[in-house]
Amino acid sequence: MKFARSQAEFFPMLNKRVNAYFTSNEIERTANTEMVIKTIFMFTLYFTPYVFIVSGMFTSLWVFLGLCIVMGLGKAGIGLSVMHDANHGSYSSKGWVNSILGFSMNLIGGNSFNWIVQHNVLHHTYTNVHEVDEDISPRGVLRMAPDSVWKSFHRFELGTNCRAWLFKILFHVIHHHRRKWFNISLFKEGDDFLEETLVYESPVPQSLNDEEVLRAMDKIPLAYREVVLLADVEDLAYKEIADVMSIPVGTVMSRLSRGRKLLRKELADYAEGYGIKTAGAKVGKS
Secondary structure (H helix, E strand, O other): OOOOHHHOOHHHHHHHHHHHHHHHOOOOOOOOHHHHHHHHHHHHHHHHHHHHHHHOOOOOHHHHHHHHHHHHHHHHHHHHHHHHHHHOOOOOOOHHHHHHHHOHHHHOOOOHHHHHHHHHHHHHHOOOOOOOOHHHOOEOOEOOOOOOOOOHHHHOOOOOOHHHHHHHHHHHHHHHHHHHHHHHHOOOOOHHHHHHHOOOOOOOOOOOOHHHHHHHHHHOOHHHHHHHHHHHHOOOOHHHHHHHHOOOHHHHHHHHHHHHHHHHHHHHHHHHHOOOOOHHHHHHHO
8 A cells, every 4th residue: 555645745744733732832742740650550550459369368259350350450551551652652752661661561461562563553554544454453243444344243233132133143153163063074984983973872761851851852853943942942032033043934933833843742752761651642542
């Protein structure tokens, strides 16, 4: 990426106006007393909880949580002010002071050199330029620039069921990994693979338990099982299930009815196999 030479006067003019601002307002270009006090406070806020945590002085989980929150505030303060100004060379007029304080980035889990390249070079040279400025690159569910690609999880709308939306994302992830695992398993052979994948057969219990229910559920075809789980376990409405699975509401109702029927049959077979009389068996004998 190149910038037009016709606008080369922009930076000198900007630099001149900034210098004039500091001069006219009699403001130091480097850190003042308040900044030094803030630096001491932020380092204290970060290292004091750290000492308490590693010393083992406290054993309560809630105390640890509180110490982590305080430590996080100190970490943010160091990163957003102390380290930032030092790596810009504006904390002190002495270069060695800026270098030492700039390495505070390494103390809080980052890398000073990487930050200088990413922030000073890429961000300040290509500020808010899509796919060039690292500071506005997409992070998880966040879109930092209007030109960033829209993902499926950006379609959530306020006022709708967030739980159903999250299930839709989960289903897409599960289907992706299921296809990936299936493709890999086709090429696996041998006793080791069979030993890892064979299901252990437990002794026959005297009554039905959760394992039998889950085993019966596993025998139902996947298309029906998913609908039954979303409706009867997660308690989602027909329309929400339809949105999650991207199928019509009528298909949801049909699969749910068929899935429940298959599940009843499987559970009845398990019960009869263990000598447990079912309602269907009693009716047949009478």
